[in-house]
Amino acid sequence: MRSIIFNNQSTESTSNVQATLSIQSQSLQLLNSLSLNLWDCGGTTSFLSSYLSHQRENVFKGVGVLIYVFDITTPPNAAADELEWFTRCLESLKEFSGQEESLKVFILINKMDLINEQDIPSAFRKRKAEIFQSVDALLSDASNIQTECYMTSIWDQSLYKAWSKIVTKLLPSSSKMSSALTHFARTSNATEVVLFERSTFLVIGQTTLNRDGEEELHEEDPTSEYISISDRNLKLSKFRFEKISQLIKSFKQSCTKINNQFNSMQLSETYYNAVLEPLTVNTYVLVITDKTDIRGCLLLHQHLTQTPNTAPSAIQMNIRLAKPYFERVEDTFIGGDVTPS
């Protein structure tokens, strides 16, 4: 799983990933503000027991975030063991980190693709309940530990969704960046602006505007893959963020075949334009503009004088102009010394 998100590997190639031996740590710099020390702990029992015994302090000291991956297909007889390991990890986490420090625990229930579609909600609910039940006592007196639980599969976009949430939760600047995005979207007359972390291509901020420049999305229709925005004729796929992450990452991989690297992309479809460009040293930005906005503005006389130009070249210009601003926002948060392990 780590190989996909952080090492830019394709899903197909993971069947050759060897079982992780012992602990592999990897340092990552996300958005300047967050230097992530990622420890991928081998799941083989002997390693588990070693870092839960004599290596305990070494592993768990200073940990700010624990990401624990469960396998939904674990047979019932092994599931108790899996829970036991998880409980012991949590115990160690509690023991070696300060009371006042806030800790985040992300529980991913993986391999959901191997479950029948109609059983997914119930299987997820059941496993989640089992997990929380087993650690209930541990967590009840630890108000500094926050937990989140997501279902994932490396074969669809759920993995990206879960990791996006993890990274966004960890980033102190993400809320500030989001309001900067909304401002940028308004001034450049965009329908949607999405911010991606550069190396993982995970979504770390996003804003969608209706024709009046208000942030608003219509109700999701559970029967359709698309959602609509009021006053606009554009439908948006519910899974667009995860799918874009996936698409760009796989194209980046493809570029290595001709010894080149992805830089930017633009599309001009019948009704909208899309521009994906590097923004700051740590981010990419995607800007979507509605081509019919021009028509809409002609109807409103007060806007006539400032008919927005939604062409890709105009978007690129706006992005270039906004760069220094976003760089400042990003820099402001380097100070925050958040270094989860």
Next chain:
Amino acid sequence: VKKGEMQDEGIVRKKVLLAGLRRSGKTSIQRVVFTGMPAKDTLGLNCACTACTISHPRSSFVGLQLWDIPGHANLDLLGIDLSQLSTLVFVIDAQDDYTRAVTQLLQIIIRAYNANKHVNIEIFVHKVDGLSDEYKLDTLRDIKSRVLDGLSDEEVVQGASQGAVQPQLSYHLTSIYDHSILDAFSQVVQKLARQLPVIQNLLNVFCSNSGIAKAFIFEQNSRLYFATDSTIADASTFEVCVDALDTFDKFSRLYRWEGDTVEKLEGEGGEESSPAQPATASIRLANDLTIAKWQMHQNLILIALIRSDTYDRFKQSIDYNVTFVRDAIVDIVEMERRGMRR
């Protein structure tokens, strides 16, 4: 109403037979190329035990009828008339011992050739994923020489060699795990398109006038290419062009117009006029290369590789040149479509 009927029934289709031993990969090829099945899903394909399956892949430039027959089938029992065949595709599993496959290939070449002297014979040396480049080429060389030896022993063909015609044999190294199968199948289909030389010329002129390194005209549905200019490109360039085509296509589905329905976007479209502003897109790579896309016709896409600084400086005139390519392609496609109907 009449138009719909003609589209379904009145189209003249070229017949392409997929032959080869059991488990050689015929059905996988057909699924991956024409139904977009992911390669890993073919592991679950059962061996076809029923009589020949006939499919009608949609194609805007050649009407095709693909026959996929089980490896152990007897052609006579299936009642296949070899004289109607435009192309014979024979699939050989290169990861397996191919002695028996070559024997069967020789028999079917002779039968097909005697039934129709102009039949195209395409030999897919298949499943070459996982083989080293050197081993691939050795295998190809070995199969070629066995086929030639086998044919020279045959009287039928010897007789013919005194005359003018010889069986037309082409070889392709293929795998469904990369885009080599698309490259090979594109070449197979192109031989059946009457207008190919015209379009190839058009692309040659376009490329030299617009400073373009390589151009392909792809069919969106199948990802087969209809034509390319005559510069030689390596396999990895083709792979990246197909990947770019996929990326553009998948991205464009994430944002849609309220009025668009799936059928409208994916349907054949018939005589319906193309949108006022055809879609364009581009991807810029770090190392002075741009991959640009222009929509030509509902289902036909021009993909070109250009140096980024050429693209930036001459974008306007390249776009202008594209309109001529588009007009010519639309004319040719419409003409072909009329010709396909009787």
